[in-house]
Each structure stands twice: as structure tokens, then as C-alpha cells.
Amino acid sequence: MSLFEHKVSELHQLLHKKEISVSDLADQSFKRINEVEGKVQAFLTLDEERARAKAKALDDKLALGEGKGLLFGMPIGIKDNIVTKNLRTTCASKILENFDPIYDATVMGKLHEAETVTIGKLNMDEFAMGSSNENSHYQVTRNPWNLDTVPGGSSGGSAASVAAGEVLFSLGSDTGGSIRQPASYCGVVGMKPTYGLVSRYGLVAFASSLDQIGPITRTVEDNAYLLQAIAGHDSMDSTSANVDIPDYVSKLSGDVKGLKIAVPKEYLGEGVSQEVRQSVLEALKVLGKLGAEWEEVSLPHSKYALATYYLLSSSEASANLARFDGVRYGYRTQDAQNLIDMYKKTRAEGFGEEVKRRIMLGTFALSSGYYDAYYKKAQKVRHLIKKDFDEIFKDYDVVIGPTAPTPAFRVGEKIDDPLTMYANDILTIPVNLAGVPGISVPCGFAGGLPLGLQIIGNHYDESTVYRVAHAFEQATDYHKQKPQL
Amino acid sequence: MSRISIDQVKHVAHLARLAVTEEEADKLTEQLDKIITFAELLNEVDTEGVEPISHVLDIKNVMREDVAKPGLSNEEVLKNAPDHQDGQIKVPAIIE
Secondary structure (H helix, E strand, O other), rough: OOHOOOOOHHHHHHHHHOOOHHHHHHHHHHHHHHHHHHOOOOOOOOHHHHHHHHHHHHHHHHHHOOOOOOOOEEEEEEOOOOOOOOOOOOOOHHHHHOOOOOOOOHHHHHHHHHOEEEEEEEEHHHOOOOOOOOOOOOOOOOOOOOOOOOOOOOOOHHHHHHHHHOOOOOEEOOOOOHHHHHHHHHOEEEEEEOOOOOOOOOOOOOOOOOOEEEEEEHHHHHHHHHHHEOOOOOHOOOOOOOOOOOOOOOHHOOOOOOOEEEEHHHHHHHOOHHHHHHHHHHHHHHHHHHOEEEEEEEOOHHHHHHHHHHHHHHHHHHHHHHHHHOOOOOOOOOOOOOOHHHHHHHHHHHOOOOHHHHHHHHHHHHHHOOHHHHHHHHHHHHHHHHHHHHHHHHHHHHHHEEEOOOOOOEOOOOOOOHHHHHHHHHOHHHHHHHHHOOEEEEEEEOOOOEEEEEEEEEOOOHHHHHHHHHHHHOOOOHHOOOOOO | OOOHHHHHHHHHHOOOOOOHHHHHHHEEEEEHHHHHHHHHHHHHOOOOOOOOOOOOOOOOOOOOOOOOOOOHHHHHHHHHOOOOOOEEEOOOOOOO
């Protein structure tokens, strides 16, 4: 049995009872990586030497009776858009092929304090733009449940590595669903926290008004522990919220009696497959038996979320990605006549097709004569989408629906049609636009592929989201199923 | 009617500092046209009197004390630079 079938709290006890060592946990990771990485291809960079050395150093501490923190010694994988000092960070892009950061993201600093062990950097869609990992410059990560299907994206490596048992847990980032959708496809738990809850200092920016870092884990409890470790105000991120962080795990009471659930009719409508709809209705029955009440509601502006998102996120991306110019870091073309020519060729050669398409869309939407019609219009519709959620949370504790409209699709199936690919995110995008927290937890299978239930809470109410997710998880056994690799 | 012409695509590519071949410009024109047409779905939303929002937090203009702190060393700054000389980042000619 894999050590990673234990929860964090159990592993912590095993460490302190001296039944296992931190080195055993690191061994478990690298052993499993040796076995399955050839099939899954979740990692872009492994940090084995340093991980083993750190595990050894932590074992010395353990021998002295230190290491009381719950995450002490736990092996973690990091999405490759989170900068790691002296550990290559590529954003799965050619333009950052040899980028070796000179600083750590704030979340990495927090993980160092918590004394986790970084195993390596995980594959993603280039600059987090995509829903399948097929936009990585380097490799296509596969879904451990069926190697012919995608793991989802953009945090596909983060979700697949956890599902495959290569790491205990991982960090991803979520701009329009990039934690929750791959968590759904890979049958793991993925949380996008409230906008501003986790510092983004050191997260390579895609769309700054939407990006959030969050945990991907096997269980809800582990997820709450990991979020606890990385959340909190940071003066290095001016969008970081200065709020008290509650003790999430203490709120996992299993009690949802009297809880009021809103189920938007738009989330079970057109485009959502029958099996997905059925799994959500079954999940609502489970929560109903536990004493929760649900009602159908309407989030009337849902159908505009996708268009709003692509205009805003691409506009922000076009500005954020201007920094990749071949001057200070990253790839530079070999053949340039002058500075402008160098910029143009460097970016043309260094960025992939989807990234260029979004930079073009964003530049267009922000350009003179089109700004009001596209960018500003989208900002107004975003306000209406946020108000939809504000209204619902006056009367309900959580909003529940599917995470993704279908289970994982086949590699190559949607890559040629951007609009079809974008439609994977219709159920996750509104959450980013409104800035509220959302989690995906396993809620069933269709054709051997996992399905995810999305639970959405009000701003800063991760506690309720976790409580509902945990109660559902405890009442079902979907999270106990493992892919056969 | 087409929402965006190939000449516009080339102009936008110039603004975005992206070199595009004729073939790429053609393909982008077609794809952007579809995406922009889709985005025009927003025109059916009545946004009269609705404030545009750039993010969802109640904070703005976050200031810090203006205190001098140590910066990066020259070595760190140059570590990832594609080309440098005499401690400075080197780029192709700016003036002909």
C-alpha cells in the first residue's frame, strides 16, 4: 500500500511514532515516479537530490523531537508557474526554458516554514492558458484514470501527480477553473480560495484580477491543512486581503443540518452531460439525507461569463506577458536586426499558439476604438455576474453544481477549436469573476472517468465550503477509488 | 460581416510585438473573428448605469512606507539575462 493512502494527520502520527521517516515519504514519491511517470508525464523538473537531502535533514530534526507542524516532511509538487528559487520555472513555455528564479514565491516561503519537501515542478498549459495540458511546450500530461484522455488544465500536472500517487499533494493555480476542472477530471480535491486569500507574489501572472493559488489533495481534510499553511496577508502582494484566517480543520464537523444550498438551473442546463447532471442530483440527495436543504435558483448572467472571461483574462494577459521580451530573462531569438525586431521574433518563437492567440485578442480588446465596446463592456457584465452571487448568498450558504460539463475528453479531441475548448470552463469561470471560493470534490464516475461536484461559498467563507465538502466526502467513497496504472 | 480584417490583425500583432507570417495572420483573422463574434453576445446585456469593475476586493491604492531596502545584486540581475557585458544587460541596436 502507498503511504499516500494515509491522510496528512495519520502520516504525522506515524512520523512521530517513528514508524516511518521523512525519507520514507520522499522514497514513496520517487519510487512511484519511477513506476508511472513514463505514462503520466506530470513533471517538468524533478528536484530529487535536494528533496532527499532535505528529507534527511528533517529526519535529524525528528530524532530531536522537533517537527511538530502537521505538514512537516510531507512531499509536495508545485505547478511550474510558481517561482522556486534555484529550481527551474518554465510556465511550460519555451520562452522560460532555462529560467532559474532568484527568489521564492511567498507560498514557497510558507511551505519552507511548514517544512514540506518539494519533489519537483508540475506540467501545465503554457502560462496557465488551457483546459487540457495540451498547450504545454514540453509534454502532454495524461489522465491516470485513462491515459488516452487529458488530465484537464491548466493545473493538469498538479492534479494528475496527486491522482497517480506521485506526491501526497500539490499546489495549482486557478484563473478560470484551472484547479477545479483538472481536480474533477482526475478524481481529486481542488480548492480555489477567495481572490486575495493566498498571496500571488511569485506566481507568474496570467490575469491578475482572477488568478489564485490553491491546494490539490486526495481528501478535504488534507486540503484544509494545506490551505491553512499558505493563506494569509502578504505585503508583497497589494491584492492580498488582510483578513483573519480561521482554523479550517476545526470546522470539519460533518454537520450540514439546516444548510441552505442553491442549485443554479443554468449549471444543469444545456451543454452539461446527462451523467454529470445525474451525479450532481445524487450528491444533492446525499446532502439532503444529512439534513441540508436545496432549492433551484437562477444566476441569470451565467451565460455571459465565458465571453466576459475571455475578454478580461486575455486583456490582462496581453499586459502581463509584455514582460517576456528577451531582455532580462528567458529565451531570445538568435537573429535580430534591431531591438523591435528582437522583441517580435523572440515572442513569436518563444510563445505557443494559444498564448499568442490570447495576447492578440487582449491587445485587440484594449486597443484604441475597441476598448469601450469590448473591455469596458466586459467589466460591466462582470459586475452583474458578481451581483448575481451577492444576491444568492443573502439567502443561501453555498451554491452547488458540477465542476465541468463532462468527464475528461480524449487527447486531441478539442485542440483545433478554441471555442469548444473554452466551453469546458463555463461552470468554473463565474466563480473567478465573482472572486468567491470554490472546491471540486469527487462525486461519481462515468465510463471509468471521475466526475467532480463543485461547492461554491461566499467571500472568505472557505470554512463552510470545506465543511460541506467534507460531510459529502465522509458520506461517500468516491475519494477512496484509485486509478489502475 | 467580418469583425476583424487581416490588416487589423497585422496592426494588432505589431502592437503586441509578435512577428506573424502571412499564413499565421490569415488563421488568426479567422479565429479572432469567431471569438470576437462570440464575445459580442455581451451586447444583449443591458449595462446602462452599471459600474465597470477591475477586481472584486474593497481595497485600492495600497501604499507602503517609502523606506530604502537592499535591492538585487548585479550577479542576481544578470543570472537569467540572455546577453550581458561589463555587468550590464546587452540588447541589439536601438538607433540605426
